[in-house]
Amino acid sequence: MKRTKIILLLMLMSIATAIAQQQGGKNIHPKVTDIWVVFKTHFDLGFTDLPENVFRRYREEMMDNALTVIEKSATLPPEKHFAWTVSGWPLYAQILGPLQTPERRARIEKAIKSGALVVHGLPFTTHTESLDYEDLVRGLGYSTAITRKYGLPTTISAKMTDVPSHSWIMPTLLHHAGIKFLQLGCNPASQYPRFPELFWWEGPDGSKILCNYTSLYGSDIRPTENWPCKNYLAMQMTGDNHGPPSSQEIDKLLAYAAKEMPGVKIHFGTLDDFAKAVLAEHPDLPTVKGDCPDTWIHGIQSNPRETKIARNIRPLESALDGLNTQMQCWGISTSPLSEKLAKAYEQSLLYGEHTWGMNAEYGPRYSYGDDWKKWMDEAAAEPLPENGNYATLKNSDAHNTATGSKRKWLRSYDEKRQYILNTNDIVDKELHQRLDMLAAAVNKSGKRIVIYNPLPWTRSGMIENPSEKGSYCYIKDVPPSGYVSYSLDELKAQSVTTDEKTEFSTPYFNVVFDLTRGGISSLIEKSTGRQLVDTSSTYVIGQFLHERFSTHEVNKWFNAYSRIKEGWGLNDLGKPGMIDASKAPYLAFTPRAWKINVAHTNVTDIVTLTTTETSGFATNYTLTFTFPRNTAYVDVSWAVTAKTADKQPEGGWLCFPFNVKQPTFTIGRLGGPVNPATDIIPGCNRYLMAVNSGVSVTQPDQSGMALSSADAPLISPGEPGLWKYSMDYVPKVPAVFVNLYNNMWNTNFPLWQDGSWSESVRIWPVDKGASTVANLVQHSWETRLPLLTGVAAGQSGKLPAKQGGIAISRNGVLITAFGENPDGNGTIVRLWEQAGISGNCTVKFNNSRKVKAVLPIDLRGNKTGPAIAVKNGSFDFHLGKYSPASFQLIYPD
Template sequence: MRKKLVLLSVLLIFSKSIGQPAPKSPIPVPAPASNLLPGKKAPGVKDIWVVFKTHCDLGYTMSAEEVFKKYREDMMDNAFKLIDADKLKPKEERFKWTIAGWPMYGAILGPMQTPERRARIGEALHEGTFAVHALPASMHTDAFELEDYVRSLWFSSKIARDYKLPLAISAKMTDVPAHSWLLPTLLHHAGVKFLQIGCNYSDRPVLLPQLFWWEGPDGSRILCNYTPHYGSEIVPPTGWPAKNYLAVLMTHDNEGPPSAKEVARVRAEVAKVSGVKLHLGTMDEFTKAVLAENLEIPVIRGDMVDPWIQGVMAMPVETKTARNIRPLESAFEILNTSVKLWGVSAPDISKDLAVAYENSTLFGEHTWGGMTPGWGFFSMDGINRGTERYLYGQDFEKARKEGYYKKFESSFEDHRNYIRKTEAIVNKGIKENLELLAKSIPSDGKSIVVFNPLPWARSGFVELNGEKYFAENVPACGYKTIGDVKSVMKESERKTDFETAFFKVKFDLVKGGITSLIDKSTGKELVEQKGNYVFGQFIHENFSENEVMDYYNRFCLMNNAANATIKPNMPKDAKYGVIVASDWRIKQESSILEDKIILTSTNVSGVAEAVSLTFVFPKNKNYIDVKWDILNKKANTIPEGGWLCFPFKIENPKFIVGRIGGAIDLAKDQIVGGNRHLYGVNTATDMVSPDGTGMGICAIDSPLLSFGEPGLWKYSYDYFPKQASAFVNLYNNMWNTNFPYWTEGSFSNSVRVWTVNKNEKITENIAVNSFETRYPLLAVASEKNNGKLPAEKSGISLSRKGVLVTAFGKDEDGNQGTLLRVWEQAGNSGKLKVTLPKEMKVTKAIAVNLRGERQGKEIKISENQFVIDLNAFAPASFILR
């Protein structure tokens, strides 16, 4: 009972002002797009479909384990009472409850559930009084990977197949205001027909019709309902363009099903609306009804960028882990399937891989830890506190030492452990499979086996035991044995002017970075020298109350947002400022493979003990790697953020940003209301001048970039960068909720930069360069043995670059055969030839969707090859038999 009372008080506090001023002069909210096409009239609503749901936060209002327990026990028991009370009512008037895929799979039906409840849950699923929508939870779509999203659909599919139910055709996202346009592509190719997005009511919504066709980068469309609060009102809005209306009625965070009194109130409210029929139903039922109307409604083609995405870099170490390990999940599967085809005895990895993908999904869920210290479950003493819980400087340090933040911090540690588990499984599995492969290749003990997870041959660097090697022309999804010739680094003369085969470089030891970078092939200066920054420079921003309140006034609609976006009780002497490390020392090292320039500063104005920048210039590749390291960054609750700066000299730049699912042109492909100051970038960004030349940048360890200027604590409807500058976010503490609000420790971040030449297709340049950066060649030292495999071998290969193989192994959706999934990301449509390993004895490819449902005709495989039509940015999946 005490926990229930504390939760109630937390919710009451959350829903009211915490004493902060309301916005003084909020920017006007432009009207959303019309629900109706020109000349069309609203047909009048005849059927109201009421869907009950609770908003799930995994570890926000209480610890994750407590949330799981509440779902498993209290929520189920309360839902059963409502179901039992309605058994004698007509079917369409009986209470039904909708739940996301992972809470039902992982918490409610997990191993700790009692047999009695499990049996009742099964009954409710069969009766349709429990419904599971297609998505696993509410996610941060901007900082995920393609195959991770596909695997996250499995939880809902697994439940449907276990209980012999149809797969869900509807999906729901709640709270996060905006999502990547991957979703229409993903859901369409999974057989899902409808998506409801409910924006957090305290934030400015994206400017969309309430019902529209949302078109993804590959041209896929899905029916979408976007509302400016968690769900939607009981009464239809003016101009609703269909006869069927969806009212999604949400209880608050982890609150559970509604009370019987609330259900009765809803019935009474609908009864007041004349001429309509009430259905207490599911989103699937609404979807079938509304699609039968053959609606003519607006089509919105565009991407909406998450205004909350800054939070992922409040965990810079774990976000780096996620960004690096997620591409290796598919590499692990490709490697395991391939070595078994090559005759190597390797274990079945399907269970381990499923656990890795599951924990990656949980790390991508939108709540990363406790609500805030001093509130309810996350306080030291269980007392709910007001703004005095916001502490700074010595007060913060003292309270932390005394344990005030202990439970709060543990909630974030729970979240970090998800991706750590994924990393441990995948790294261990790759190492074991590489070692098994190496033992099967003849060796005198002086060679290295290199595996390429990409479906085209390539050359590149590999790192093994701290040493770097270069591997030439490693076959597609195959391996090659190279000699164990170490690249020995030697310190050379220290100088600020430096020249490589590709660039003339001049370093700045005042700001720390490159002040001049000349492309020797064109003679062009690549660094903008008139601005405030140099290439690769590290800056640290401190913010004052002025910037924080300006952001709040621009982005928030009501006072209860203050707990998230305002930093209450900030010290009055906190001023905005940019800290630039100084007194840089320079060191140069060279080897047969590369040159390194290392800059180090211990004068960082109290931000940390030291920072360093390492600029790597390969001898035979015309790109530059920049690695930033920070030593013992100090924990600080004053608003702050760190950046690496890349000011490029490009006139009238065009910005093409590689978002998850497809590239966008910043000038054309953004839906108004999304984030325009900070982008989740999945692959890379090319900034090009009208003549087609420019620069490309791939942030290896961070998904967050700003363009034109650093983008923390900023929001607007129409910002567009004027300068061709990219800023890679290294850390920030922008919010007080959902995410940690201090960063600390020693960590690093790497970025790759390259030149873009005339006549290159930009989207292809982005895809190929970023994949060769983010999907590294994998290596293992070979011991002396008498294996039988040849020194090199090819695996799956595809006829054009920029198409990924994201799955090659057992089909977790239950189809017999080998699952192969390819995903186009270079922006090219047309024929694609797939060449399978010659050891693979298959004769047909059966097309399936992203949830394993058969579609289309069988394709004949001849001489281990088959050809498909593949659209730009589209996936294609096959069962090979």
């Protein structure tokens, strides 16, 4: 039986159970007076089919079914009018999109205006911690656009289903968008955060929202035993892309309510209706402050190349927005950007949606050994569907019999990858065009380069010399959101010497390399004499570790994690069909024969380790260690050539064992930093999590080590964390492991990785007494958002050779938006505090068109306070720790 049908059956069984247990009107929770029944289906972008077919079903079949039920119930009393809740993006982009017919659109719009077709605040279910701040903000805009278009109140509720846990950015994000209630429902097989049923969820900035968490997609019609309020939410969910309930199912529910629940008012309504009712009670509820790392997050590294692109390009979305606006402030005319940028954000968000391909049961899911390779040969030989159009395969039930079904399954993974490739194409093209325009506009003649700083604080750093590939230049003091420029003649060529020594000295470190394990076995900080490597560890810094897992590790994890031990629970979460551990035992592999080459220049010392002794896991591996001569950090880059595809569970890591006593981990999560010993809700992922900034490991005097990756978002604190689950794990060993790739899960992530790609990590020492979070934020964002360059030649322009842009009075505050208002007219600037500091903040513009004032707005563009005057190009306001602040710019008439 298909997973979607089983989930639907579970929900129907819960209603039947409620009916059986409540015969005669007994056992209703005595405190409950009103039950709010909300109907929704779970939206999967592509799990049940290719996205194009899912979208068509939403536009046509599902809408026809929903409209039929809506129109039939219109003759009933108002509280019995059927209302169907839909996620923001599919309603905005597909159901109301350009492919909708005029006739159906008219019926849909009528249903929206009447309140029968309802949008909640979020676009769909996301792997939330994999995204960046502005992606999440732009995702709120779809439902906002719908409510504004049809003159409806902006929704105050939101809903996600399936993914068990989400970053504690959610309370902060929703509170600052005016959303007051969040309902989260878990996949029936997965473990889940041990939240109270109804509670206040507090984010790292102190924001609170009302939250209802259910361990299934939704909830029974029967109130639970300890429900704390008079108003109860019966969240009635149908399964993955199943569509609305039928009129017959609703009639049965109404008949049951009339007969078996006397005295209790049954309302068919919306999440907003419930939220308003329960908030009016002013309930006494517990407050929970904590983070919820996603137990499905391993899946994003099943696409390591595309996830690297996502990690690289998402900060550049904001950088492009800011550069475009700043250039206009400097008098440079640029082409329209808002529609292109909106498309880039949409495609980035779609890559962050929680389904990454079709259900893996349509692929070689249970085949190991060489069987799955035979399946792949068969897939390659399959003819394409008629005219090469997969849309002719109309529903998921036809997958196993329709022509081209295997190719279709493979194509679904490519279509997921394409979303972030689309974002990359848009942002990369528009950004480089503008950087080159800026270079052409500076007052330097001939061949020249401009170096742009997309961060709002002064910084220095390395760039690659555009006239000498592989050569680097160190650029000092690039102004906030500004630039410096040089002629290519001013960028001096480097002299290079090479050797094969395993020990050498840089201006900041004494370094020793281990060619057996492939990494740094000793890293001594010259200024303090500290040994930065844990020399007692099995690993060295930068060591590559490949793990291949056996049935022992897989089954141990499955038995601890899955709530459904057979059927689709086993098929989705386990690895049925694996070769037994006695024949395929666990293996931890590191190449043991590395060759070294060291290149010394006046700017860098670069160590390259290579090996071809790969035991068949790849053609070769390369590790590159870059030591800048002007800054105390080390860049570690791993590259693989022709990795071998393998369906056996596996994963790759870069290892960073640090010499830190009594270690405290500070993990820079989306929303705010986390101490895994105190800040993670039980039931969430403690072994593997996505990082937004970086990780610090410090000892009681605050000294220690930190790292950040521009490419790889997943880390494990203390030990490698694939195939591990615990309710209470706390890392004790001062090591961080950065995940390079994995094929941990069967459900809808790619089942193997192959090919050639690279990933990098930056590490740096943390000084005694340093502010851990501020240090982590500044260095991490300088890693993730490097200095950007443009080149030009010919006649000089009029701009000065060096100029600053918009600046913030303290470091550690990001500008996530500075451009055209996505929620209306005008220009906005959005800041997001990262360093954990509350207090006064000053924003200073560099604008040829003087800003008169700024109007505070929320994350959906609604006014939140009186205008603030801009004097001498700057304004002051209070910025809370880990909080966003958005303003619309007001110019003189």
